[in-house]
Amino acid sequence: MKRTLVSGIKPSGRLHIGNYFGAVKSWLELQDSYNCIFGIYDLHALTQGPKPADLKKAVFEAALDYLAAGIDMDKSILMLQSLVPEHAELAWILDTITPISWLERVPTFKDKSKQFADNLNMGLLNYPALMAADILLYKAVIVPVGEDQLPHIELAREIARAFNNKYGETFPEPMHKVNHAGARIMSLTYPERKMEKSLGEKNYIALSDSPEIIAKKLASAPTDSGKNASASKSPGVANLFELLDIFSKDAVIGGFEKAYRDKVISYADLKQQLATDIAAYFESFRAKRIQLAKKPDAVWKILREGSARAKKIAEKNLREVKEKVGLL
């Protein structure tokens, strides 16, 4: 019997290459080995106070990205969190055994306390408990995510342990899985920070960006004079080389490394090559996404059907939990 894998993202726009190499790519590779349940976590997105129309659009964009990237409905389940109310219900039950101090010490909460200082809502504090519910509801054993999500997975393990101790063995402790090749893709404009949508359009490359846009975004990435080649590259240059490592052929990478050492590198050439290679990498993705976007009804239908399949599993597991804690 295959074991269960849960992962997903909160919808907040289109997928970027950080999401792809940090998370999505490993999901695609694991579709044959696990029963996969991939979520679009719209209840989590609500914690950031999106406009209603924007949230709906972000959910649709996320579905397009997932499907175009290769999530296969014959192998996996693609679900929308808010269509499976059992997530919120289990989160409440888990809340009652989760000390506030566990939530307060989560690093992302500390960051968000600063970022959302004028809307520090309960949802932001409770975010990891809902995420634990997303995972435990399906008794998942593995959760492939980017590095920044590790504290959340650790907390899900602690909550599972606390529940099992109090009510008897119920949840496996979920393991994280980090895709090391792309665990942390850095921002184009602020190369010392991770690539993130909230830093603005220019700092990320979306999988759906056209070749022209990719070239334009790379063109404005910071470099240096190219004349002081030292053992440690400046952050912007190191970032470009990391992207070359992912997208370009060995001979191309070797050529630019040599030019860098010889202090004759042209960053304009490097960026142009990189733009060509990134655009080529996602060419079939873009074509597939354009086709899917023409059939919104079919995309919503896939999401509804996937959510219904998830709900069946969720109902069964939640019933077990309710019996254990003494609810009817």
Ligand code: AMP
């Ligand atoms: P987010 O866009 O923050 O909701 O993240 C969605 C998924 O992509 C999570 O598993 C993150 O860990 C991963 N991720 C986000 N940004 C990056 C990045 N710059 N590098 C690697 N993984 C990332």
Ligand code: TRP
């Ligand atoms: N917090 C995750 C992120 O920002 C999204 C998420 C919500 C998630 N629930 C999850 C990821 C369950 C994996 C499993 O990327």
